Amino acid sequence: MSRPRVYLETFGCQMNELDSELVAGQLHALGYRFVDEPDGAQVILYNTCSVREHAEQKVWSRLGELAIRKQDDPALVVGVLGCLAERDGVALVKRMPVVDVLCGPGELDKLPSLLDNAYRTRQSLLSDRVTATDADRRSAGQIALQGSSSRRSATLAAAQDSLEMLDLSRATSPLDTIDDDHPTAGAVRKRSAYVRITRGCNKFCTYCVVPFTRGAEVHRPPEHIIDECKKLADAGVIEITLLGQTVNHYRFEHGAAVTIGGVIQPQKGRSYAGGHRRDPFAGSNVTTFADLLSRIHEEVPSIERLRFVTSYPRDFGDDVLEVIRDHPRICRYLHVPAQSGSDRILTLMNRGYTVSEYLEFIDRARAFLHEPEKGRTLSLSGDIIVGFPTETDEDFAATIALVERARYKNCFIFKYSARPGTTAYDKYEDDVPDAVKRTRNNTALDVQSRISDELSREAIGQTFDVFVEGLSRMEEKKRERPAKNCGGGVSLTIGGNVIHSHAGEASGDDDDCGCSTAAIETPSGTASGETTQFSGRTDGDQIVFFDVPSGASTDELVGRIVQVTIERVQRLSLFGRLSGQR
Ligand code: SAH
Ligand code: SF4
Ligand code: F3S
Numbered sequence: 001m002s003r004p005r006v007y008l009e010t011f012g013c014q015m016n017e018l019d020s021e022l023v024a025g026q027l028h029a030l031g032y033r034f035v036d037e038p039d040g041a042q043v044i045l046y047n048t049c050s051v052r053e054h055a056e057q058k059v060w061s062r063l064g065e066l067a068i069r070k071q072d073d074p075a076l077v078v079g080v081l082g083c084l085a086e087r088d089g090v091a092l093v094k095r096m097p098v099v100d101v102l103c104g105p106g107e108l109d110k111l112p113s114l115l116d117n118a119y120r121t122r123q124s125l126l127s128d129r130v131t132a133t134d135a136d137r138r139s140a141g142q143i144a145l146q147g148s149s150s151r152r153s154a155t156l157a158a159a160q161d162s163l164e165m166l167d168l169s170r171a172t173s174p175l176d177t178i179d180d181d182h183p184t185a186g187a188v189r190k191r192s193a194y195v196r197i198t199r200g201c202n203k204f205c206t207y208c209v210v211p212f213t214r215g216a217e218v219h220r221p222p223e224h225i226i227d228e229c230k231k232l233a234d235a236g237v238i239e240i241t242l243l244g245q246t247v248n249h250y251r252f253e254h255g256a257a258v259t260i261g262g263v264i265q266p267q268k269g270r271s272y273a274g275g276h277r278r279d280p281f282a283g284s285n286v287t288t289f290a291d292l293l294s295r296i297h298e299e300v301p302s303i304e305r306l307r308f309v310t311s312y313p314r315d316f317g318d319d320v321l322e323v324i325r326d327h328p329r330i331c332r333y334l335h336v337p338a339q340s341g342s343d344r345i346l347t348l349m350n351r352g353y354t355v356s357e358y359l360e361f362i363d364r365a366r367a368f369l370h371e372p373e374k375g376r377t378l379s380l381s382g383d384i385i386v387g388f389p390t391e392t393d394e395d396f397a398a399t400i401a402l403v404e405r406a407r408y409k410n411c412f413i414f415k416y417s418a419r420p421g422t423t424a425y426d427k428y429e430d431d432v433p434d435a436v437k438r439t440r441n442n443t444a445l446d447v448q449s450r451i452s453d454e455l456s457r458e459a460i461g462q463t464f465d466v467f468v469e470g471l472s473r474m475e476e477k478k479r480e481r482p483a484k485n486c487g488g489g490v491s492l493t494i495g496g497n498v499i500h501s502h503a504g505e506a507s508g509d510d511d512d513c514g515c516s517t518a519a520i521e522t523p524s525g526t527a528s529g530e531t532t533q534f535s536g537r538t539d540g541d542q543i544v545f546f547d548v549p550s551g552a553s554t555d556e557l558v559g560r561i562v563q564v565t566i567e568r569v570q571r572l573s574l575f576g577r578l579s580g581q582r
Contacts, residue, residue: 012049191559
């Protein structure tokens with residue numbers, strides 16, 4: 001059998017991008033080949049997001065198109081992975097019989113071998129013209145795997161054990177196992193990588209599906225995380241982003257773990273109450289988030305940039321801020337969503353902090369990390385939900401006041417989307433009219449745009465270290481290789497590297513993940529035939545565009561850190577000239 005061609009498209013957050021990369025690596029090891037376009041693929045996989053209705057709609061429309069295609073192409077195998085698969089379960093397959101494989105995020109470790117089995121069974125049945133019935137052919141190899149919700153039960157440990165294998169599989173396979181001529185979304189990132197430190201979430205914010213789709217919070221053992229970072233560094237990675245839904249809540253209690261199948265069990269760990277300044281249990285048998293950051297910094301010195309997302313405002317101890325301050329390769333960039341500036345709404349959201357506690361945190365973080373005199377500044381970004389049930393004009397005004405006070409570099413603004421299964425869906429009527437949500441969304445965007453613009457202007461004349469992510473989107477367009485939209489993020493495929501930007505940043509209006517951001521302008525004006533425009537990020541996560549003479553080797557720039565002096569700005573985007581290269 002020739003190598004099956006698979007197209008994998010990723011929607012949603014960085015966690016999904018990482019999952020896609022891990023699944024792609026395993027499928028590749030089984031002989032699958034990745035293609036850039038769905039046409040001609042024999043297996044089509046969507047790794048889905050369920051966080052807002054908008055994100056789901058994208059997938060439904062893709063599946064509708066595939067149902068038509070499958071009438072002429074019965075051999076096609078269609079898989080829905082990720083959070084929508086978990087949330088909707090078999091109802092999804094009933095609604096969309098085109099789906100052959102359904103796999104929640106908590107079962108992805110089993111997917112590659114089961115999918116392989118499904119694919120091969122289907123191929124042989126389709127070629128069996130004699131005995132196979134139409135029903136056999138239709139259902140051949142259909143599989144449905146879910147379980148994040150059930151893993152809140154006693155089976156948690158065993159299920160997590162095998163899930164841990166998925167992350168470990170990446171750590172043990174070289175990054176460049178994916179065909180360089182056919183990289184796909186999420187499949188190859190040679191110089192920048194995500195590393196998961198915590199799965200799931202226990203916060204149960206009332207609007208949010210994530211605790212249901214991703215299951216209970218489980219912290220990975222620090223040894224596994226550090227080993228993974230080392231292997232990535234050995235493979236050439238220089239930027240690592242640690243991932244967790246509440247990443248700064250990381251805490252691993254040693255000795256509480258059991259070993260199954262030779263793997264140390266990830267375990268839930270003793271939860272701490274929040275609001276603390278330091279972890280009171282820190283000590284020899286506990287690895288706190290601060291410990292983990294400093295260990296990675298010290299034990300993997302070739303990592304030039306260490307970041308982490310997403311932080312939960314309540315869980316930031318001074319110990320973490322000190323470690324960031326004292327370790328130069330940890331980026332002073334914090335994504336700390338506030339969600340609302342109204343205490344009443346924060347309570348309805350079950351966020352567990354008040355506005356004044358949030359602002360106290362921001363002030364404390366600035367006191368530790370904003371040191372312009374030393375050339376080190378703190379860059380903050382946030383998320384806001386507008387139109388949460390019962391939100392009044394006063395509540396919204398309080399949110400705007402918070403945005404003004406926080407002075408985020410950029411802020412993702414979402415219109416509230418009622419999600420079945422959440423507490424807010426059950427308890428609160430979605431009573432803010434869409435027109436009001438839209439107006440509030442636009443108002444918040446305008447305020448944030450002005451702030452982003454003001455902050456960017458401060459960068460003019462300064463020189464930044466910039467991690468080059470790839471050609472700019474305009475340059476891509478010029479070359480008629482449009483940047484691929486992979487749902488909540490953007491994937492650029494350059495010279496065999498797939499470069500990601502954060503969810504939502506590429507759009508000024510609702511995008512796939514249903515968010516808007518005030519921050520990004522499409523770069524304009526500078527790309528010409530004589531120069532090539534690249535884009536990258538500062539360690540504070542500001543986007544920088546710069547031109548180099550055409551003909552310069554992309555390999556010498558992409559994935560490297562260069563110095564760029566900023567000459568002009570457009571809201572969050574900084575434009576400059578290359579002033580140095582390492
Ligand atoms: N764990 C992260 C967020 C993950 S979801 C945190 O707590 O900060 C990413 C963002 O989506 C959230 O910060 C929130 O702003 C938004 N979001 C989640 N559920 C939503 C919903 N039902 N409607 C609108 N926005 C939502
Ligand atoms: Fe969702 Fe809240 Fe958990 Fe973030 S902290 S993933 S918003 S439940
Ligand atoms: Fe991420 Fe969307 Fe799931 S934001 S965790 S992919 S619901």
